[in-house]
Amino acid sequence: MADETKRVLDALTTLREELPGLIAALKAGELTVAAQHRFAASLIETGELVDEHADHQASASNGHADGFGMSESGDSDDIDDIVAPSDNEEEW
Structure with a gap:
């Protein structure tokens, strides 16, 4: 196991x-500020x-530190698929 994974x-x-x-403690109101x-x-x-x-794994697997590049399978990690569950902003 890599040191980073262990950390x-x-x-x-x-x-x-x-x-x-x-x-x-938080539920009981006993967790101080x-x-x-x-x-x-x-x-x-x-x-x-x-x-x-995750960034290091993405960088090692597809050359993009942000993890949003094309993977070897041809699938892309589209930021819209990750961030927005729907187009209806009222649900947020």
């Missing part, structure tokens, strides 16, 4: 272990790790 999995595992207690900020920062950092990991 992503470690971050996700840590988040999974901490999540039940954080959710319970500082703890909420730390929790948000860990979510952001973990998300960035996953995003960077």
Whole structure:
């Protein structure tokens, strides 16, 4: 397993272990503002790790760091298919 993948999995595992207690504390109104900020920062950092990991995999597989190039199968990852579930903006 690549070091980068291990870092992503470690971050996700840590988040999974901490999540039940954080959710319970937030639900009970017991999560301090500082703890909420730390929790948000860990979510952001973990998300960035996953995003960077995906970018590196996309770059290695199709030469496009953004992941939106043509794959070898000829399928494209169209940003509209990823971002907008429908054309009806009122659903957002």
